Amino acid sequence: MKRLFVFFMLCNFLSFADDGSRLWLKYDLIKSEGQRKIYNKTYKKIVVLNQTPGTALAAKELQDALTGLLGTNIPISYESNNVTSRKKSIVLGLTEQGAEEGFTITGDSRSARIESKSEIGLLYGTFAFIRRIQNLEPITFKLTDIPKIKVRMLNHWDNADGTVERGYAGSSIWKWPELPETIDPRLIQYARANASIGINAVSVNNVNASSRFLTPEYLRKIKGVADMLRPYGIKVFISVNFKSPKTLGGLETSDPLDEGVKNWWQKKTDEIHEYIPDFGGYLVKANSEGEPGPQDYGRTHADGANMLAAALEKRDGIVIWRAFVYNADINGDRFQEAFNQFKPPDGSFHEKVVVQVKNGPIDFMPREPFHPMFGAFPKTPLAMEFQITQEYLGQSTHLTYLAPMFKETLDSKVDANYTVAEIVDGTKDRFPISVMAGVANTGSDVNWTGHPFNQANWYAFGRLAWDYSLSSEQIAKEWTNMTLSHEPSVVNSIVDLMTESLPTYIKYTYPLGLHHMMGEGHHYGPQPWLEKSGRPDWTSVYYHRADSKGIGFDRIGKMSNAISLYSKEVQNKWNNPATCDLNYLMWFHHLDWTYKLSTGNTVWDELMIRYFEGPEDVKSMQSQWESLKGKVDSEFFDNVAGRLKTQEREAYWWRDACYLYFKDFSKLPLPNGLKAPSRTLEDVKNIERIYHLR
Numbered sequence: 001m002k003r004l005f006v007f008f009m010l011c012n013f014l015s016f017a018d019d020g021s022r023l024w025l026k027y028d029l030i031k032s033e034g035q036r037k038i039y040n041k042t043y044k045k046i047v048v049l050n051q052t053p054g055t056a057l058a059a060k061e062l063q064d065a066l067t068g069l070l071g072t073n074i075p076i077s078y079e080s081n082n083v084t085s086r087k088k089s090i091v092l093g094l095t096e097q098g099a100e101e102g103f104t105i106t107g108d109s110r111s112a113r114i115e116s117k118s119e120i121g122l123l124y125g126t127f128a129f130i131r132r133i134q135n136l137e138p139i140t141f142k143l144t145d146i147p148k149i150k151v152r153m154l155n156h157w158d159n160a161d162g163t164v165e166r167g168y169a170g171s172s173i174w175k176w177p178e179l180p181e182t183i184d185p186r187l188i189q190y191a192r193a194n195a196s197i198g199i200n201a202v203s204v205n206n207v208n209a210s211s212r213f214l215t216p217e218y219l220r221k222i223k224g225v226a227d228m229l230r231p232y233g234i235k236v237f238i239s240v241n242f243k244s245p246k247t248l249g250g251l252e253t254s255d256p257l258d259e260g261v262k263n264w265w266q267k268k269t270d271e272i273h274e275y276i277p278d279f280g281g282y283l284v285k286a287n288s289e290g291e292p293g294p295q296d297y298g299r300t301h302a303d304g305a306n307m308l309a310a311a312l313e314k315r316d317g318i319v320i321w322r323a324f325v326y327n328a329d330i331n332g333d334r335f336q337e338a339f340n341q342f343k344p345p346d347g348s349f350h351e352k353v354v355v356q357v358k359n360g361p362i363d364f365m366p367r368e369p370f371h372p373m374f375g376a377f378p379k380t381p382l383a384m385e386f387q388i389t390q391e392y393l394g395q396s397t398h399l400t401y402l403a404p405m406f407k408e409t410l411d412s413k414v415d416a417n418y419t420v421a422e423i424v425d426g427t428k429d430r431f432p433i434s435v436m437a438g439v440a441n442t443g444s445d446v447n448w449t450g451h452p453f454n455q456a457n458w459y460a461f462g463r464l465a466w467d468y469s470l471s472s473e474q475i476a477k478e479w480t481n482m483t484l485s486h487e488p489s490v491v492n493s494i495v496d497l498m499t500e501s502l503p504t505y506i507k508y509t510y511p512l513g514l515h516h517m518m519g520e521g522h523h524y525g526p527q528p529w530l531e532k533s534g535r536p537d538w539t540s541v542y543y544h545r546a547d548s549k550g551i552g553f554d555r556i557g558k559m560s561n562a563i564s565l566y567s568k569e570v571q572n573k574w575n576n577p578a579t580c581d582l583n584y585l586m587w588f589h590h591l592d593w594t595y596k597l598s599t600g601n602t603v604w605d606e607l608m609i610r611y612f613e614g615p616e617d618v619k620s621m622q623s624q625w626e627s628l629k630g631k632v633d634s635e636f637f638d639n640v641a642g643r644l645k646t647q648e649r650e651a652y653w654w655r656d657a658c659y660l661y662f663k664d665f666s667k668l669p670l671p672n673g674l675k676a677p678s679r680t681l682e683d684v685k686n687i688e689r690i691y692h693l694r
């Protein structure tokens with residue numbers, strides 16, 4: 001046993017190439033001997049005061065972490081509350097008082113204490129304590145932490161056939177054919193990772209839902225997943241297909257006001273609880289992009305949502321009803337549609353219903369103004385939906401750290417008094433439910449997320465759902481310390497790289513608030529010329545509105561009056577092109593190519609300067625990364641270095657596509673010093689065409 005331990009430690013010292021599978025829970029030996037000594041002197045045993053499965057789980061996690069990080073095997077003992085000497089111990093205990101999921105951790109030179117009212121709070125406290133050590137923080141501290149949002153959730157867009165909608169990291173992590181008999185041990189790692197950042201809910205299947213997930217066969221499988229996730233405090237939700245009473249139940253209708261349909265959902269809900277007694281609830285995409293919904297029967301979103309909520313009446317679960325809806329109206333503005341459809345029923349939703357709104361009004365674009373529903377629905381709890389998977393953000397080849405984007409939305413002021421975050425957490429309207437969801441970026445890839453840096457986006461989402469007041473730099477720093485290095489200069493350089501990555505991506509894709517110009521269907525790479533699709537608001541020209549005079553979507557009155565959906569304070573900020581934040585400019589204004597901006601440049605020049613700077617910034621990212629060679633794990637290093645090369649090539653693809661296409665409208669030369677690419681518009685169009693070949 002001892003020999004094995006020595007071997008393990010040796011491996012740790014030699015630091016084998018890292019495949020990324022352990023995420024930010026690496027627990028590799030802390031390289032600084034001095035630092036290890038400080039911890040080793042203080043932490044000699046783990047004392048658990050209340051022996052329960054939950055406290056044992058937390059103690060085991062702590063023991064594994066300390067064994068790896070400090071290189072010593074620290075014993076666990078279970079003792080009763082009245083033992084007096086706690087010297088050199090880390091004490092884990094359950095308390096009578098406190099918030100359900102919150103915890104207090106304290107430490108000084110003699111001992112440390114982790115306390116919570118609940119087992120799950122104790123596990124969260126344990127992970128917070130481990131994080132401190134992973135970040136080499138001082139041993140003297142006192143910290144009480146309570147999550148700001150109640151339901152902190154991952155939405156998996158995973159299908160029954162193992163594919164993942166908008167997934168860029170392999171296939172689904174749920175191996176449906178093998179479940180429930182075989183539980184992939186990787187799922188334990190997944191559960192630990194989620195618990196370590198406070199994620200406490202998971203919807204297992206795609207919102208474009210198959211009713212297959214409601215069959216007994218699949219409920220048995222989902223039960224297998226739920227049983228595995230439960231000790232880690234994670235509840236399971238199911239995305240449902242609204243037509244299930246018809247397709248699965250054989251009823252003639254799925255009309256939410258029909259008694260037979262209501263009964264069917266009641267029975268189904270009861271059946272689900274036989275498998276999963278602590279079922280989280282339903283997630284529903286209805287009457288959106290071809291999915292069925294109550295409107296198919298002349299009913300409203302509230303009719304549909306309330307019918308499902310009634311079925312959960314006697315249970316803890318809730319209904320999360322998505323607001324991502326829009327109609328195919330060439331003369332309309334998709335920006336306003338969710339607002340308009342949901343405004344009339346505001347106030348008529350069942351108290352178990354939360355309406356889940358995407359961060360911005362269109363669709364997870366790299367930069368969107370916050371969704372106008374936030375702040376305008378005082379009678380309905382609104383959940384935040386972010387997309388962690390990078391559908392429009394470079395998928396798994398571009399390095400784009402998303403915390404600054406999440407923060408930009410959460411910190412936006414909806415009026416003079418409140419931020420978006422304070423709408424979501426219920427501060428303003430005092431709802432008992434609060435939800436923040438992120439569309440998961442996990443898959444079967446060894447490192448879970450494809451691009452190794454995409455792990456940081458999963459991490460950041462969880463941290464912000466727990467506490468949105470954390471800064472994106474702090475989160476990046478934590479993640480880097482836990483994942484890559486403790487060397488301050490290396491950490492600073494990586495945090496810098498991460499912080500600059502989103503502005504860089506936006507420069508070469510969607511500068512000045514341009515949006516929705518990606519390749520049709522696959523959503524990868526540029527296609528600003530797209531003018532015909534299944535629906536007008538799936539094209540690019542619908543959004544950029546470039547013509548011989550100018551560019552941008554006038555939402556302050558001419559093309560639509562969407563700006564009026566915001567409070568007066570917000571309108572005042574954005575309705576004047578001379579003062580509107582340049583990052584949102586084309587979201588609200590159609591401006592002449594020669595319109596002079598606050599930068600002193602014309603619209604055309606400013607756009608081109610940004611487009612041409614983008615790929616150059618990617619090159620800087622590359623050299624910054626190169627300077628870290630030998631200072632971070634070699635496998636991680638090579639993986640990122642390769643992807644940065646792809647990113648560079650594709651940054652030029654975006655730049656050239658947008659320059660070559662828009663120049664035919666503006667008929668203006670490139671600003672001084674910028675050199676036109678040698679390829680033609682046809683050349684870049686051909687790159688996109690490849691994606692449609694069969």
Ligand code: GCW
Nearest residue numbers: 157165166207208285324363
């Ligand atoms: O962004 C779009 C995606 C769809 C997705 C939809 C949604 C699940 O392209 O793939 O469908 O949003 O959020 O419902």
